[in-house]
Amino acid sequence: MEGPGPVKNERDLLYSEEEEALRAAVRDLLADQCDAPGVIARTESDTPHHLALWKTLTDGMGLAGLLVPEALGGQGATHREAAVVLEELGRAVAPVPYLTSAVVATEALLACGTDDLLRELASGTSIGVLAVALNVAPGAAHKLVRHDDGVLSGELTGIADAAVADVLLVPADDGGLYAVDATAATVTPQTSLDLTRPLATVTLDGVRGRLLGDAEPAVRRALRAGAGLLASEQFGLADRSLTETVRYLKERKQFNRPVGGFQALKHRLAQLWLESVNLRAAARNAADALATGEDADMAVTVAQAYAAPVAVHAAEEALQLHGGLGMTWEHPAHLYLKRAKADSLAYGTAGAHREALAALVDLQAP
Structure with a gap:
């Protein structure tokens, strides 16, 4: 047989x-x-x-x-x-x-x-920005502006890239998603850890908006895609951090031998490599699931539950293993660490995604 x-x-x-x-x-x-x-x-x-x-x-x-x-x-x-x-x-x-x-x-x-x-x-x-705080996870509650007699009023904080937006997509308390000309809003920069993706406060004071559709499904879809593809950004960040650290440790010498030859550092780099390739698999799976529509919620939550700790770990190791050079402002290690830290909060923390994953597979959340 x-x-x-x-x-x-x-x-x-x-x-x-x-x-x-x-x-x-x-x-x-x-x-x-x-x-x-x-x-x-x-x-x-x-x-x-x-x-x-x-x-x-x-x-x-x-x-x-x-x-x-x-x-x-x-x-x-x-x-x-x-x-x-x-x-x-x-x-x-x-x-x-x-x-x-x-x-x-x-x-x-x-x-x-x-x-x-x-x-x-x-x-x-045009540059479009969804006026939902960067830290909001897919499906989580978020702040709404007030819709009254055809105009929008309210203040929204933590809006990424609002400073360069031409159109703001604003969810309102009547359940609608409205397009607002960014020049009609007051955009005030906020102090941001990651200066390469700055945050801002958006204030609407009786601004007219164009109704686009229902906010809830649109925001959920947008944030799910953002969370899923953010994992690819986090993988790129982690992979670059690892690559540059390996290159530096091959060149840097101590006691007349490359620093990268020390066993303790080899073990740390090997662990980073394992984490990085696993992150690549999770990120690719999330992107593919979003493209096909198959198990997208599951794939996105898995990717984000894993991505943030790996990206932060890779950036931290890069800074530490570059020694005193990594602590200087002129070296880009701090850019990667700040982006990794900011990304760890974007579109939901790893903990929030683990809770969402537990609900998807019908298990008790940790």
């Missing part, structure tokens, strides 16, 4: 040739326009966002429209391609509103079917 045939694996998480080509193009662009000294200099200025780089990513490469159908001026790609872009942006700690505009705001508009705004975001002529 013949045994059962091989089980076919229908989900291929390996990078396709097209995805690798996209990665190479984005990495080359970032190497040319987004080096570490330039990013550090921007964090010291009043304009931390790299809008020239954003223009190249959108106008030159069309990457803002990856998730937008071709009929609406987008690329008609999937979350897998967007994840590759975010891996590279994470590796460079690029100060551009890609996650907030090209992913989160775009997903909210896709849920509402707002074709004209989708065209603007896909072309890069």
Whole structure:
């Protein structure tokens, strides 16, 4: 009697040739326009966002429209391609509103079917920001503004990239999601740990907005995509931290031998490598699940329950293993640590996602 045939694996998480080509193009662009000294200099200025780089990513490469159908001026790609872009942006700690505009705001508009705004975001002529605090997890309660007689009033805090937004997508207490011209709102910068993704307070004082659709499903969809693809950014950050640390420890010598040859450091690097490759698998699974719609809630919560501790660990080890050099402002290690720490709170903490995962598999939460 013949045994059962091989089980076919229908989900291929390996990078396709097209995805690798996209990665190479984005990495080359970032190497040319987004080096570490330039990013550090921007964090010291009043304009931390790299809008020239954003223009190249959108106008030159069309990457803002990856998730937008071709009929609406987008690329008609999937979350897998967007994840590759975010891996590279994470590796460079690029100060551009890609996650907030090209992913989160775009997903909210896709849920509402707002074709004209989708065209603007896909072309890069407008930057969209969902006016929900960066730390809010998918499905969690969030602050709403007051809708009264056709106008919106209220204050929203912790809004990422609001300083460069052209249109704000604002959830109101009547259950609607409204598009508001950002120039009609008062945007006040907040003190942010991660200066490459600054936060702001958005104040609306009797501002008129355009009703787009129901806020609850749109916000849930947007935050789920944001959380799922954030894991790819966190993987890129962790992988770059590990790569640069290995390179440095091979070059740095002590007692006339490379520091990386010491066994204790080898063990720490090996542990980081294991964590990093596991994070890559979780992030790829989340991106693929978002692209196919299969078990997306599960895949996103698994990825985010794992991603934040790994990214923070990798950034902390990079700073420590670079020794005194890593503690200097001129070295980019602090950029990665601050981004990793900020990302650990974005779209829900690891603990919040573990609780959500427990509910999904019908287990008692820790």
